[in-house]
Amino acid sequence: MTKTLLENLRIENKYEKDQLAAVIDVSISEYALIESGVVKPTFDQAGKLGAYYGIDPKHILGVSDSTNYNIGTYSRTIYSVNYYESEEKDSEK
DSSP states (O other): OOOOHHHHHHHHTTOOHHHHHHHTTOOHHHHHHHHHTSSOOOHHHHHHHHHHHTSOHHHHHTOOSEEEEEETTEEEEEESSOEEEEEOOOTTO
């Protein structure tokens, strides 16, 4: 089974689940559900864990800095800061 980001961080930093549960003020079983990905952490919990690990809470929440999608012949990438739009090139020509 694939390990989640939170599980990898906990193992790499040699923390126990009870330590991290205390950081976000939940029970060990509640933390285990968050770590396994069954339950998403709240913004507050992600902020506390991000500060504890020294990483951006967006990584814990799984929030991307960009969104990609295609409509017809146009592809668009929306970045939190910039916006890029282009028309797909016909590869058969």
